[in-house]
Amino acid sequence: MPQKKSSRTTSSNTKRKTSTKRSSRSTRRTTKKPKVYIPAYKAIILCCVIITICMSLLLVTTLKEPDRKLSDAAIQRYKEEIVDSKKETEEVKEKEASKKADSSKKTEAAKKSEATKKTETSKKAEAPKTDNKKTETSKKEASKEEAPKKTEAPKKIETPQVKEEKKSAETKEAATATTTKPQPEKKSKYNFPATRNGAQLIFVFDDGGQNLSHLAPFLKLPFPVTVAVLPQIAHSKESAAQVRASGNELILHQPMQSVNASVNPGPGAIKPDMTEEQIKSLLFQNITEIGPIAGLNNHEGSAITADAEKMATVLQFASQEGIYFLDSRTNVETKVPYVARELGYSYYERNIFLDNEKTKENALKELKKGLDLANKNGSVIMIGHIWSADFLPAFLQEAYPELKAQGYTFSTVSKSKARKN
Numbered sequence: 001m002p003q004k005k006s007s008r009t010t011s012s013n014t015k016r017k018t019s020t021k022r023s024s025r026s027t028r029r030t031t032k033k034p035k036v037y038i039p040a041y042k043a044i045i046l047c048c049v050i051i052t053i054c055m056s057l058l059l060v061t062t063l064k065e066p067d068r069k070l071s072d073a074a075i076q077r078y079k080e081e082i083v084d085s086k087k088e089t090e091e092v093k094e095k096e097a098s099k100k101a102d103s104s105k106k107t108e109a110a111k112k113s114e115a116t117k118k119t120e121t122s123k124k125a126e127a128p129k130t131d132n133k134k135t136e137t138s139k140k141e142a143s144k145e146e147a148p149k150k151t152e153a154p155k156k157i158e159t160p161q162v163k164e165e166k167k168s169a170e171t172k173e174a175a176t177a178t179t180t181k182p183q184p185e186k187k188s189k190y191n192f193p194a195t196r197n198g199a200q201l202i203f204v205f206d207d208g209g210q211n212l213s214h215l216a217p218f219l220k221l222p223f224p225v226t227v228a229v230l231p232q233i234a235h236s237k238e239s240a241a242q243v244r245a246s247g248n249e250l251i252l253h254q255p256m257q258s259v260n261a262s263v264n265p266g267p268g269a270i271k272p273d274m275t276e277e278q279i280k281s282l283l284f285q286n287i288t289e290i291g292p293i294a295g296l297n298n299h300e301g302s303a304i305t306a307d308a309e310k311m312a313t314v315l316q317f318a319s320q321e322g323i324y325f326l327d328s329r330t331n332v333e334t335k336v337p338y339v340a341r342e343l344g345y346s347y348y349e350r351n352i353f354l355d356n357e358k359t360k361e362n363a364l365k366e367l368k369k370g371l372d373l374a375n376k377n378g379s380v381i382m383i384g385h386i387w388s389a390d391f392l393p394a395f396l397q398e399a400y401p402e403l404k405a406q407g408y409t410f411s412t413v414s415k416s417k418a419r420k421n
Contacts, residue, residue: 195407199374217393223410228253231286249412256301295324302331
């Protein structure tokens with residue numbers, strides 16, 4: 001029982017302490033001095049009032065009589081400056097107008113001088129040299145009479161440097177007028193079509209070795225050619241040597257038996273009854289006689305080129321010797337494309353015969369056919385013959401400049417893009 005009383009007493013004491021603390025806090029709050037706050041809008045209003053007062057004072061001071069006199073003087077000066085500026089602008093405009101008038105004068109004088117110069121150059125071309133002095137005096141008089149008389153714009157004083165520049169310009173114009181005379185356009189003689197697809201022309205001339213005088217004009221053509229020389233005849237070796245010395249391409253014109261057995265293909269020919277070994281030994285003999293060579297093509301040979309076995313032997317030999325074979329296509333039934341495809345060899349083939357008819361008109365007709373093929377396929381191989389020396393070299397020499405101007409290029413067989421795979 002006495003313990004309970006003690007707990008009550010402690011609780012009462014704590015309550016008294018808290019009440020005393022609260023009372024002391026309230027007394028402190030009441031004893032503090034209150035702070036004075038000025039609202040923001042009131043401060044702004046005060047500032048505006050002060051500014052208006054200051055401005056009004058400034059206005060009052062500036063509106064006094066002695067200051068007015070000063071302001072009137074300043075206004076007069078300002079007006080005078082405006083008048084001066086107007087005068088200056090008017091003077092500038094007048095100067096620009098005079099400059100324009102001078103430039104128009106110069107252009108008109110230049111046009112007239114050019115016209116007079118053109119007429120004088122035409123007169124000089126027709127008249128003899130002795131009349132040069134008279135034409136010069138007439139020039140000066142005409143220029144004096146044609147010069148417009150204008151008194152509106154002031155005349156410009158020309159310095160000696162300007163005069164010298166004008167003289168040099170006039171002399172240059174006269175020189176150009178004399179040098180750049182219109183030249184008559186060259187008319188095309190053959191009307192060859194313009195090149196397409198990088199068209200390349202390859203000319204091959206067969207039957208070399210029969211006549212050296214016939215061979216010479218073909219070796220003088222202004223573009224590279226391929227010459228096929230026959231073996232085992234009178235001028236085989238010498239013809240081959242001349243072809244090599246000229247820088248053109250040499251090949252063996254290998255004789256082969258034709259379908260018509262009565263036609264003699266000449267010495268060193270491949271015949272239908274030959275074995276593989278006989279064909280290879282014959283080819284080796286012919287090549288050693290006129291070689292080194294870049295390739296070979298068939299002379300006659302319509303019977304042999306139609307024989308797949310014989311052509312397989314020829315193509316194998318050519319591949320082993322590192323030379324190409326050009327099929328002259330004397331037979332539509334040629335087996336060269338079939339054999340080459342089966343054995344995996346490349347070859348070339350003739351597209352055009354230029355001189356089956358020995359006339360210039362026929363050669364031109366066949367050449368134009370060749371140009372169409374070259375523009376379509378990119379290249380064409382055209383074969384002519386050494387026995388056409390009386391007209392074919394001269395015709396090609398005459399046609400060459402126009403062919404070159406139309407963009408055609410010329411090549412030998414081995415360097416051409418006419419290879420068949």
